[in-house]
Amino acid sequence: MKEESTKTKNKYLMAWYFLTIIIFYGVFKFGFPVIWMKIMGRDTLLPTPSTLMAWYMIMVVVCITVYITTSDLKIKCFVSLLVNNKSNSVLQSIIRIVILVIFPLWIGWMTFSSTSSSVASPTELRIQHPTLPQKFESLVNPFRHESEEKQLIAIEEGKILFQQNCRPCHGSKADGEGPWSNTFRLKPANFRDPGTIGTIVENYPVWRIQKGGPGLPDEATPWDSTMPPWEPDFTEDQIWKIIMGEYVTADVSPREPEVLHE
Amino acid sequence: MNKMQNILLGIILFAISFILVSNLEAQDASNGKVIFEKRCYYCHGLTGGGDGPVVPRLDPKPRNFQDAHFKFRTTPFNSLPTTDDLVRTITKGVPGTAMPFFSSLLSESEIRDVIAHIQTFNSRWQSEGPGKPISIGQEPAMTPDTINHGKEVFDKAKCFVCHGLEGRGNGPITNTLKNEWGFQFRARDFTKGWLFKRGNTVKDIFITITTGLNGTPMGSFADLLSDEERWHLAHFVKSLNRSQAPVTIVGGSIMVQSALIEGDIPLDPNDDNWQNLAVSTEIATGPQLMVQPRQWVPSLTSITVRSLFNKNQIAFLLEWNDRTGVQDDVFKDAVALQFPSKLKDGMKKPHFAMGGKGGSVNIWHWKSIVDEEAKKVGFQNVTEVGGGDNFVEMNAKGFKKRPTAQPDESQMLTGYAAWKNGRWQVIMVRDLLTDDAKDIQFEKNKNIPIAFASWDGANNDLGGRHNVAPWYYLLLITPESNTKFIFIGLAVIIAIGAELWFVARITRRLRPEKGFLNFEDKGY
CATH class of the missing domain: 2.60.40.1190 (Immunoglobulin-like)
Known part of the structure; x- marks a missing residue:
């Protein structure tokens, strides 16, 4: 009796095989985005990247194929579903026909989708933090050695310059939500995000403000950047003031330069 | 002695609590002042005169709190807004202008502190206080009939004189419009719903029509049109929100x-x-x-x-x-x-x-x-x-x-x-x-x-x-050429052929007489 039941179950091995693949596909495609959204505490779904998706599916298929080929019996059971046998149950016949019909349709669909031209936008890879050019590396903020009072005045002047010139895109809160932030395709940087100006030394923004988008290296897609080159508009002192005002407005502080012991 | 002590203690406690409470009230506006002078004065000015250093680069100009004309109110025309109205504006910001949303930066109690400070800029806040909010009532369902009726109200109330026949803010007198301070003023373009300053729900539009926008040519229609007419007009205006939002906004x-x-x-x-x-x-x-x-x-x-x-x-x-x-x-x-x-x-x-x-x-x-x-x-x-x-x-x-x-x-x-x-x-x-x-x-x-x-x-x-x-x-x-369907057909035929060959082959191999399907034989 027990043997009988194992045999009946095994006869559906191929059906279980495809069902497992479909279930795992569903989990990766629809389950993971929800799970990762919950874990990372985000508001939007985090879809599984298509290359990762392909790897996950390859792993799943390899694993269950290995399982099926562990014995001759399993292989036999696996293919036996395709054989028209008088002793087959109605369910077996239905599954058999469904598999036989779906396979060519699936091949046809694959051919169709690989030959049709899609209107997907091209992938644009972009390096967010290109390396600071050498000549900006050695700059020193002239206001850091001044008295506290003079620094406060410089910061306030810088905050005003920031509000006048940077606010339209980077926002009056320095959060990258200015009135024109949604207008251009590259969203302006959010300085309140601890991953932006909080992780760089003060010299870095001097380069970005003076040279703007057109001064970026090719890997940072300078052609798409709407950051103006402010060199013609401001003196170096004014730019230092803007940077100090920017850090205060964003409530973050610059990274301290590493000290080399001699 | 004990009695005296108790009375003394009572007096001291009362005095302490009185000082604490009055200090709390004073703290409100003074904390608001600190925030105002860190976040708001660049546009609104140190003394709330709407004359901060950024003003030359702004259109529309920031509110002048000394004048105390507020656009976004739930209170009647020319009255002061409720504190909740101001909380809403500061929390949500004003789309299409320099006014940011502060929900990400300030807590509601901080926003209320700032409002307490803003209310020190004009004595009307002390003398008359906020107006009484209008009754909004129940929003009727939007149907083609209410929209058509709204269009009749639009014509009757001569809205097109400023807002234009197709609602693009292009009425014949639009060039001559000025706000109370003599700056050029443009009537709203109804086709671009995402730029409505108060918001673009039917209720937002109804409130604007009812309360008017102080300091601008947009007056209140509360006395000229009935509640129903204003709801239907709001439906018509909403139906004009027909431009798609730009792809960078909607993704x-x-x-x-x-x-x-x-x-x-x-x-x-x-x-x-x-x-x-x-x-x-x-x-x-x-x-x-x-x-x-x-x-x-x-x-x-x-x-x-x-x-x-x-x-x-x-x-x-x-x-x-x-x-x-x-x-x-x-x-x-x-x-x-x-x-x-x-x-x-x-x-x-x-x-x-x-x-x-x-x-x-x-x-x-x-x-x-x-x-x-x-x-x-x-x-x-x-x-x-x-x-x-x-x-x-x-x-x-x-x-x-x-x-x-x-x-x-x-x-x-x-x-x-x-x-x-x-x-x-x-x-x-x-x-x-x-x-x-x-x-x-x-x-x-x-x-x-x-x-x-x-x-x-x-x-x-x-x-x-x-x-x-x-x-x-x-x-x-270029449209897809038909030759591609030949390829698809070919692929399907090959798939069917391969499938049939495979099934035929395993059927032959699995014949009972070959013992392939006979599990017991081999002692499984």
Whole structure:
């Protein structure tokens, strides 16, 4: 009796095989985005990247194929579903026909989708933090050695310059939500995000403000950047003031330069 | 003794609590003052006069709290708003203006502290206090009937005088509108719902119609129209929110699709092929801030683009809302498309602001030519047909030099332009391929970078003072050829064949007499 039941179950091995693949596909495609959204505490779904998706599916298929080929019996059971046998149950016949019909349709669909031209936008890879050019590396903020009072005045002047010139895109809160932030395709940087100006030394923004988008290296897609080159508009002192005002407005502080012991 | 002690203790406790409570109240406004002087004064001014250092670069101007005229109230016209009204404005911000949303930075109690400080700028807050909120009642369901009735109310109340017949804020007196402080004022463009300052729900619109906007020509209609009429008018206004929000706001595709058309390209923008065959994409435009002269106070917000091509030619229909159509000999309405002069491999492009060290660009520029005849009728129907001097092909390489027009023999661009009811429609046509080395050559099914610019003469746009959109992609889509279905059929037939062969083979091998299916035999 027990043997009988194992045999009946095994006869559906191929059906279980495809069902497992479909279930795992569903989990990766629809389950993971929800799970990762919950874990990372985000508001939007985090879809599984298509290359990762392909790897996950390859792993799943390899694993269950290995399982099926562990014995001759399993292989036999696996293919036996395709054989028209008088002793087959109605369910077996239905599954058999469904598999036989779906396979060519699936091949046809694959051919169709690989030959049709899609209107997907091209992938644009972009390096967010290109390396600071050498000549900006050695700059020193002239206001850091001044008295506290003079620094406060410089910061306030810088905050005003920031509000006048940077606010339209980077926002009056320095959060990258200015009135024109949604207008251009590259969203302006959010300085309140601890991953932006909080992780760089003060010299870095001097380069970005003076040279703007057109001064970026090719890997940072300078052609798409709407950051103006402010060199013609401001003196170096004014730019230092803007940077100090920017850090205060964003409530973050610059990274301290590493000290080399001699 | 004990009794005295208790009384003394009571008096001391009372005094302490009194001091604490009064201190708490004072703390409100003083904490608000600290926040105000860190976050708000750059626009609103240290003493709330709406005169902060950023003001010259703002349109609309920030609120002057000394005047205490507030636009966004739930209280009657000319009264002061409730604290909750102000909390809402500070929390949500005002779309399309410099007023940010503070929900991400300040807690509600901090916002209330700031409001307590704002209320010290004018004595009316002490003498009269906030007005009594209007009763909003139940919002009726929006149906085609209520919208039609709303349209009748729109005509009856003469809303079109400012807002225009099709609601683009282009009414006949729109040029003369001024706010209380003498600044130019423009009536709202109803087609762009995402720019409604109070919000674009029917209820928001109803409140604006009912309470009016203090300090502007938009008065209150509470006494002129019944509650029902105002609800239906709000339905009609909501139904005019028909422009798509730009793709950068709603996250749509950044592809501008060009559709293949049989025969000639129509020069009438209302032709069925333009309206139905061509795919429309709304592109957001922002102020040109890359280089002086910058445009800090832009008046145009987006361009709708459609494209068609046939065997020899490609055409673009560019449409944008411009309330006035006003221009003179110097300040003219204009629009431009920009392409790289040469397509490069990979994603490399010239800089979107007129090229630069990454390569030169090809610019197609159209500008309106002042038509004396049209000027007489108030620019309500400027029409220009055909090509001519107002369509110019140019080249540029970086914004340090002015773009140069191509020589006469290279000028191939023609088109059509018209302004009607607050909307420009401009068609540009050129051959797909030309002999000119500085021209963009259009290849099918290939991503071609495309960028946009627009000028509003009435807003003193000229040269660098204009509106821009960075690189998008243009794709000339050829319909799928039928040969592909032969391949698909072939693939399906091969799949069926392979399948049948496989099934036949295992059926043979699994015959019971071969013992393959006979599990017990082998002792499994």
